[in-house]
Amino acid sequence: MSTTAGSEQLLARPRRADARRNYEKVLSAAREAFLEGGEATSLEEIARRAGVGIGTLYRHFPNRQALLEALYAGEVEELSRSAAELDGKDPWDALSLWFERFIAYLATKRALADELMNYMDKDAPLFVACRASMFAAGEPLLKRAQEEGAVRPDVEFAEILQMVMGIGKVPTADPAQTEHMLRIALDGLRYRPQN
Amino acid sequence: MSTTAGSEQLLARPRRADARRNYEKVLSAAREAFLEGGEATSLEEIARRAGVGIGTLYRHFPNRQALLEALYAGEVEELSRSAAELDGKDPWDALSLWFERFIAYLATKRALADELMNYMDKDAPLFVACRASMFAAGEPLLKRAQEEGAVRPDVEFAEILQMVMGIGKVPTADPAQTEHMLRIALDGLRYRPQN
DNA sequence: AACGATACGGAGGGGTCCTCCGTTTGTCAA
DNA sequence: TTGACAAACGGAGGACCCCTCCGTATCGTT
Numbered sequence: 001m002s003t004t005a006g007s008e009q010l011l012a013r014p015r016r017a018d019a020r021r022n023y024e025k026v027l028s029a030a031r032e033a034f035l036e037g038g039e040a041t042s043l044e045e046i047a048r049r050a051g052v053g054i055g056t057l058y059r060h061f062p063n064r065q066a067l068l069e070a071l072y073a074g075e076v077e078e079l080s081r082s083a084a085e086l087d088g089k090d091p092w093d094a095l096s097l098w099f100e101r102f103i104a105y106l107a108t109k110r111a112l113a114d115e116l117m118n119y120m121d122k123d124a125p126l127f128v129a130c131r132a133s134m135f136a137a138g139e140p141l142l143k144r145a146q147e148e149g150a151v152r153p154d155v156e157f158a159e160i161l162q163m164v165m166g167i168g169k170v171p172t173a174d175p176a177q178t179e180h181m182l183r184i185a186l187d188g189l190r191y192r193p194q195n
Numbered sequence: 196m197s198t199t200a201g202s203e204q205l206l207a208r209p210r211r212a213d214a215r216r217n218y219e220k221v222l223s224a225a226r227e228a229f230l231e232g233g234e235a236t237s238l239e240e241i242a243r244r245a246g247v248g249i250g251t252l253y254r255h256f257p258n259r260q261a262l263l264e265a266l267y268a269g270e271v272e273e274l275s276r277s278a279a280e281l282d283g284k285d286p287w288d289a290l291s292l293w294f295e296r297f298i299a300y301l302a303t304k305r306a307l308a309d310e311l312m313n314y315m316d317k318d319a320p321l322f323v324a325c326r327a328s329m330f331a332a333g334e335p336l337l338k339r340a341q342e343e344g345a346v347r348p349d350v351e352f353a354e355i356l357q358m359v360m361g362i363g364k365v366p367t368a369d370p371a372q373t374e375h376m377l378r379i380a381l382d383g384l385r386y387r388p389q390n
Numbered sequence: 391a392a393c394g395a396t397a398c399g400g401a402g403g404g405g406t407c408c409t410c411c412g413t414t415t416g417t418c419a420a
Numbered sequence: 421t422t423g424a425c426a427a428a429c430g431g432a433g434g435a436c437c438c439c440t441c442c443g444t445a446t447c448g449t450t
Contacts, residue, residue: 016396016447042437053399058439155379163376166361181358184350188383211416211427237406248430253408 023060025050030067034109043067069127076130079105083137091145096186098141099164103182104175106168113169134161151189160189218255220245225262234305238262264322271325274300278332286340291381293336294359298377301363302370329356346384355384 029050033041043064047057061067082101086094106113138157145151167185172178224245228236238259242252256262277296281289333352340346362380367373 018447019397022398043439044437047399054439055399055441056397059397062439064438155375159372159376160379162365162367162372163362163380166363166365166376167358167380168361169364170357170361172357177354177357180350181354181361184355184383185358185362185380186383187386188379188381191382191386213416214428217429238408239406242430249408250410250430251428254428254430257408259407 019060022050022052022056026052026057026060026067027070030071034071039110072127073130075105075109077133080133080137083141086141091141091148092150092190095138095141095145095151095189096183098138099160099182099186100179102164103168103178106165107175107178110169110171113165145189152192155189214255217245217247217251221247221252221255221262222265225266229266229304267322268325270300270304272328275328275332278336281336286336286343287345287385290333290336290340290346290384291378293333294355294377294381295374297359298363298373299370301360302373305364305366340384347387350384 026046029052030046033046033049037045043057044054046067047054050057057067061070079102083098086098089097135157138161142151142155142157142160146153163185164182167181168178170178170181221241224247225241228241228244232240238252239249241262242249245252252262256265274297278293281293284292330352333356337346337350337352337355341348358380359377362376363373365373365376
C-alpha cells in the first residue's frame with residue numbers, strides 16, 4: 001500500500017524478515033482497529049488482532065504515540081500528494097477544495113486526529129516532517145490565491161491549517177454540518193474589512 | 196461562590212451536613228487540580244487533595260465525567276450571564292465580543308473543554324441544561340446582528356458555537372494566534388457571496 | 391549444521407477508574 | 421440526653437491499561 005511506502009523514508013524500518021512482517025501486521029491491525037473501535041482501543045487489543053505479542057508491538061513502536069505517528073505519516077503524505085492535482089484550477093477553488101479534502105480525511109480518521117492534536121506542538125522528527133509535507137502541499141495554494149486577490153493578505157497558512165483542524169475535530173452528527181462550518185470559516189479568508 | 200450556585204438547581208445535592216461539606220470540598224479540589232495539573236489529573240489525586248476517601252468522591256460523582264459536568268455547569272452559567280452586559284452595544288461588536296470571551300474562557304479551562312467535547316452530543320440532563328443556557332445567552336446576539344444585516348442569514352447559532360469551540364480547542368503557544376483564527380472565522384459570518 | 395545477532399512473547403510492575411462493603415457519623419424522635 | 425437507624429465515609433481490591441524486562445525462539449550467515 002502506498003500509505004506505508006510514505007513512512008519508509010521517515011522511519012528506520014526493522015531489518016529481519018519476520019520483523020518486517022510483524023511491523024506491517026501491527027500497523028494494519030492498528031489501522032483497522034482505530035477505524036472500527038475508536039480512539040480508545042488498547043495496544044493489547046491491537047497486538048492480539050495482529051497475532052503478535054505485546055512485547056513485539058512495543059519493540060516496533062516504543063509507545064502509543066509512536067504507533068499513531070507511524071499511521072499518521074502515511075496518510076498525511078497521501079493527502080499532501082492530492083494537492084498536485086489541483087494545480088490547474090481557479091486559485092480559490094483549489095484552496096477550498098484542498099481544505100475540504102482535508103476535512104474529509106479528518107472525518108474518517110477522527111480517532112487518529114483526536115490523539116494527534118494533543119501532540120501538535122511536539123517536535124518528534126516524524127511529526128516535523130509531516131508538517132513540512134502539509135506545508136509543501138497547501139501553502140502554494142494559499143499563496144496563489146492571495147496573489148490573485150482572492151484571499152486577504154493578512155493570513156498565514158499555519159493558522160488556517162490549525163483553524164481547519166479545529167473545525168474538523170468537532171464531532172457532528174452529519175458531515176454536512178462540518179462542511180458548512182468550514183465554508184463559513186473559509187469565507188472569512190475572503191472578507192475585506194473596508195469595502 | 197456563584198459558580199456552584201448554578202449547579203444547585205440542576206443537581207440534586209446531598210442532604211447530610213458532612214455530605215454537603217465533602218461535595219464542596221471535592222468540587223473545589225477538582226477545580227484547583229484541573230487548573231494546575233491539566234486534564235490528566237487522577238480522581239485519586241483529587242480525593243486526596245480534598246481530604247476525602249476515593250469512595251466518597253464516587254458517592255457524589257458516579258464517574259469522571261460526572262465530576263467534569265458538575266464543574267462545567269457553574270462555569271457555563273457564569274459565561275452565559277456575561278452576555279447580558281452586551282445588550283447596548285453595536286450588534287456585530289456584541290456578538291464577536293461574546294465569542295471572544297467564550298474563547299478566553301475555553302483557554303483557561305482547556306482541560307475541561309477537552310474532555311467535554313467528547314460528550315458534546317450526549318444528552319445528560321445537566322448537559323442539555325447548559326447548552327440551553329448558552330443558547331439563551333448567545334442566540335439573541337446572533338439574531339440581532341442578522342436582523343441588522345451585519346451577519347449573513349444562512350448561519351445558525353448552533354453551528355457557530357461549535358465552530359468557535361473547535362477553534363478554541365486548538366492548542367496554541369500564543370493566545371493571540373487563537374484570537375486571530377477566531378477573527379478570520381467570524382469574518383466569514385459577514386461575507387456576502389454575491390457582492 | 392551451527393552459531394551469533396536479532397526478534398518474539400508474555401509475566402508482571404505501576405497506574406487508573408470504579409465497586410463493594412464493613413465502619414463511622416449525623417439526625418431525629420423519644 | 422440518649423439510642424437507633426439511615427446516610428455517608430473510606431479504602432481494599434477487581435478490571436483494565438501502558439509499558440519493561442528477560443528467557444526463549446528464530447533468522448541469516450558462515
